[in-house]
Every structure is written in structure tokens, then in C-alpha cells.
Amino acid sequence: MRPLRDDDPPQVGPYRLLARLGSGGMGRVFLGRSPGGRMVAVKLVHPELARDPEFRRRFDAEVRAARAVGGRWTAPVLDADTGTAVPWVATGYVPGPSLHDAVREHGPLPPASALALAAGLAEGLAAVHEAGLVHRDLKPSNVLLTIDRPLVIDFGIVRSAAGTSHTRTGAVIGSPGYMSPEQVRGERLDASSDVFGLGAVLAFAATGRPPFAGTDPDSGAHAMMFRVVTQEPDLGALPPGPLRDLIERCLAKDARARPDVRRVRADADAATPADARDASWLPPALVAALGRHTARLLELENPRAPAPAPAPAPSPMAPPPARRRSARSAWLLGAGAAVVAVTVLTAFAVRLAVRDDDAPPTATGTDAAPEASDGVPxxxxxxxxxxxxxxxxxxxxxxxxxxxxxxxxxxxxxxxxxxxxxxxxxxxxxxxxxxxxxxxxxxxxxxxxxxxxxxxxxxxxxxxxxxxxxxxxxxVTRDQVDARLRGRWSGTASPGSSPVQRQFTFGTGSVGTEAVDIRITADGADCEATALLISAAEPLVIFSTRITRRIEGDCTTNSTQIFDVTAAASLTWRRYTPRGDLETVPLRRR
Structure with missing residues (x-):
């Protein structure tokens, strides 16, 4: 937390702002207080984005999706105004770290804690699915850890189970390494896709690394997505047992082989050791960190108040299902003022992250990263x-x-x-x-x-x-191929003794996705490939990335290819050959 700056508003809606939590690419995040005394996180959209109608539509859809879910295991929205000149959203403030930050700072969770996490996240996803939605972006930075339970957050790319997207139509969007194989392929998704994400999150929680990260330090998003589709997860650091078995079933390539979220919850409960059922689910170091954060919050509201007593170390971890609430509540009553304060605060939810669908998804903390006085203009x-x-x-x-x-x-x-x-x-x-x-x-x-x-x-x-x-x-003014140009185009050239037909199919995927299919046919040879959409402006630019089918043909992968657009909305394909020659082929719509 940082003090408010001179250019920060003292109030947003009915909420008095107390401190600056941070700033991200989409907006500034503040710690605020409601008229009734509730601590809230207020996200105020950057003014330059507020002038973008498309962004405002996505922001409004995200708020509506989060409100539709709500509930005990997710982060409900408390208030919002998406129609004002500068839109904002307020959520209850939770002083808990993200799973990503907790594992990076304190190491992998013990098996009992990971099973508790599985049970809690399964309940959270059940609430999402019961609202008729598919989350599509379950990852460690979208899971918050509180003294009582994990919370599922961020509904920026949620999709209706009936097919209504809250982001750009046809875009393959998500977080590499946590998307299901069908999501990578751009297929229609259902609740089983979120179960795959749940398995990947549990693998990270239990081992400290994503299950499809590979061993190459230069391996990027596309390589990770390739492994998601074609390779088995790396769970070598996880010993055999019920937790590993549960993760492996969630990460099945075939969506039909994955358990549903209710089965995940039941299996996690059944696998929990009997001596850990009534203890805290979080490791001692995380409970202590929650207590320290609460002390800072109390000092912010009342600087002269004495600091709460440090949180005592709890006994071994266990899952927090509702039927065990009474035993855990008794433990909390004896845990000291700091932990009691944390428990009160965790009745509320944390921020609603506002994502930029044009940028590769990245891991974030519980709020936007703190912003220095000087930085990016x-x-x-x-x-x-x-x-x-x-x-x-x-x-x-x-x-x-x-x-x-x-x-x-x-x-x-x-x-x-x-x-x-x-x-x-x-x-x-x-x-x-x-x-x-x-x-x-x-x-x-x-x-x-x-x-x-x-x-x-x-x-x-x-x-x-x-x-x-x-x-x-x-x-950038356009991130998808102009609707006039979508579909199939083909043309024939005769660079040698026989004609070569080139066919290109432009889909609706955004820049940065494999939105273009290529087919080359010549003298019985036939090959197919996919290409990354590099630019949707004019000229269009693609980079062929991988061969999907080949019968003796040359698919010309690893090359930049350009499409010049005429006033009549026709295309001319061109590229430089490995010999340095420039090839051009007029294309016609098919």
C-alpha cells in the first residue's frame, strides 16, 4: 500500500479512498472504505481506456459475469458504475495473497493443503458453472488464499456455456499452460475445460511449477500450448498417491475422461488425512503473513491503535469443507486478534481484474503491481x-x-x-x-x-x-481480420514446370493466435499448415508456424507472408523465398 497522490481522487462513488494499492495496464486500484465501514478495493479505469467503446463493453460484461456468480467461494462485486465517464468497480477487500505469490514466496503447499485447495476451487467452479458460465482462465494468479478458504477471481474472459463470449468472438484467449487442449485448438468449451485448468493449478500448487513448462528456459507461450495439446504433464516432483491421481485425471486430454467438479470435491475430501480434518488449511507461514497484513490495515484506519498480537503457528493443514466449520471456528477464537481480524475481512472479496485481451496473459498478484511516481508515460x-x-x-x-x-x-x-x-x-x-x-x-x-x-x-x-x-x-487499430476478408482465398502460380495452388483461410482469431489455415497443392502433393496472425492491418501479415498434414508437399513453414488489399477487397499474396526471390500470387475468394 502507498499513500494517495495529489492526482488521486479522495472518493469514488460512495467510497472514501484510503491508500493506493497499485496500478495496472487497465486502471488504478485503491483501498477504500464504505459509508458503513466495510473495507473495499476500488478499481478506477484509466481515462484513455474509458473513451474506447469496445473496452467499455468488455468491462461491463466482466462486471455482470462476476455479479452473476457471487457466492461463498468466489469474489462477489459490491458496487460498480460502468456508465459513468470513468467506469469503476468496487469489491470487498481480501488481504490474502494469490496462490502464485504464496507458492513463489513460501514454496509448494503440503499435500493436505493442496487437497483443501482442490475442494475449495471445485466449489468455486461449481458456482461459476451453476450460473451458466465457463471461467476459461483459472490460473494461480486468479486464486486468492484466505484464512478460511480459497477464492476464484477474474471474470474478464468468462464465456456463457451456451456460447456467448465476454471477449472477442473466436479469439483463442487464456493463459498458456493452464488452458485445456480444446481451448488451445479454439473449440467450443464446457465445464470440463475448467477442470483441466483446475488440475494445472493444483499441479503448480503441489510442485511449484506449471505442469507444461518444459525444460527450455527460452520456451514461450506457443511451445507451452503445444505441450498442452501433445504431451503429458510433468508431475515428476509429485509422489504417487491420491493427490497425484486426482491431478492426472483432471489433466486428461480427452475432456470426457475428466471428473466433474463435484467428483473432484468428493475425492479431495475422501483423500484428506483424518488427523488433519479439523486443523487450519494454510501453512503457518501464510497464516502469519495474513496477520501482519491485517495489522497494517488496522494501523491505516487508526494509526494510534496498538498492533495486534502476532498470529500463532497452527497445526497441520486440512481442507475447509462447511461441515468442519465449528471445529475450525473454535481454533480461530484462540488464534489472537490478528487472525480474528483477517477472518472478518475475508468475508469480503478482492479486486475484479480488468484484462487486456490484446496482450498475452501474465501472472499478477492479489492486486495490480505498486506503481512508482515515475514510470511508463x-x-x-x-x-x-x-x-x-x-x-x-x-x-x-x-x-x-x-x-x-x-x-x-x-x-x-x-x-x-x-x-x-x-x-x-x-x-x-x-x-x-x-x-x-x-x-x-x-x-x-x-x-x-x-x-x-x-x-x-x-x-x-x-x-x-x-x-x-x-x-x-x-x-494498433485492428486486432482481427476485417470481416470482408474472412473466409477462403486461393490462387495459382507456375514457378516451375507445374502449377502450384495456394489456399488461405482467414478465421476470426485475434492477432497472436493461429487464425490462418494454409493449404498448398501441386502435382498430387498436398500439405496443410497453420499460421500466426501477425498483423490484421493492411497489408495483412502472417507467419506460418507448424505443419498439420503433408503428402510430399512443401508447406513453407517459418516464413513471413504478406497479403496486399486492393480497393475492391481482393488480395495479393507475396513472400520472399529462401533463395531471396519475391513470389506473388493474386488470390480470389472461394
């Missing part, structure tokens, strides 16, 4: 793209910049060259009107591609973005 926040070089040396760049302070990862960056693709993230190393960072490679194709690690500087130049003070990029 507001004028640079958003997505930018453009070209450098010419001819065979031409490169397409796309940057997504979010707010943050020195040391925070504030940039995601993709560079598509003629025959290589590099993806990076960058932490802010200097500010003062610009963003300076050193790229860290997160994905490369082919695997032996030499991706640069030279520092880069981004600065505003009017309504453009200057890259290293020279070439300029423009703000």
Missing part, C-alpha cells in the same frame, strides 16, 4: 505496430506497452523477419518520458534463430511511437 500505453527495413530485410514489429515502475515487465514485443520470428518481454530500466528496456526472449522460431538482446528505447513522437529514436510505429 500514459501516452505510450497500448499496442503499436509498423515496419523497418525494406525488401528481404523488411521486419514487422508489434509492441504492447502497459504501465509499471522500474524493474516491472512493461513491454511485450514481437518481431517477424523474412524467415524468423522472435518474441520478447522487457522490464523497464529507465524512464523519464520514454521506455527503455532490454529484451528477454520468450519464444523463437526456428529454434536456432538469433534474437537480439540489445537495449531498446520507445518514445512518443506526436501520434506515433519512435523506436530507438528513428523508425516510427503507429497505434
Amino acid at each position: 500514459a501516452a505510450l500505453v497500448g499496442s503499436w505496430e509498423g515496419w523497418t527495413g525494406d525488401g528481404e530485410g523488411q521486419r514487422h514489429h508489434r509492441y504492447t506497452i502497459q504501465r509499471g515502475r522500474l524493474g516491472d515487465v512493461v513491454v511485450q514485443y514481437r518481431q517477424a523477419a523474412t524467415r524468423a520470428l522472435c518474441e520478447y518481454e522487457g522490464a523497464l530500466t529507465a524512464d523519464g518520458g520514454s521506455v527503455t528496456f532490454r529484451p528477454a526472449v520468450t519464444y523463437r522460431l526456428p529454434r536456432d534463430t538469433a534474437c537480439t538482446d540489445e537495449p531498446r528505447r520507445l518514445s512518443a513522437r506526436g501520434d506515433r511511437l519512435a523506436l530507438d529514436g528513428a523508425q516510427t510505429l503507429h497505434r
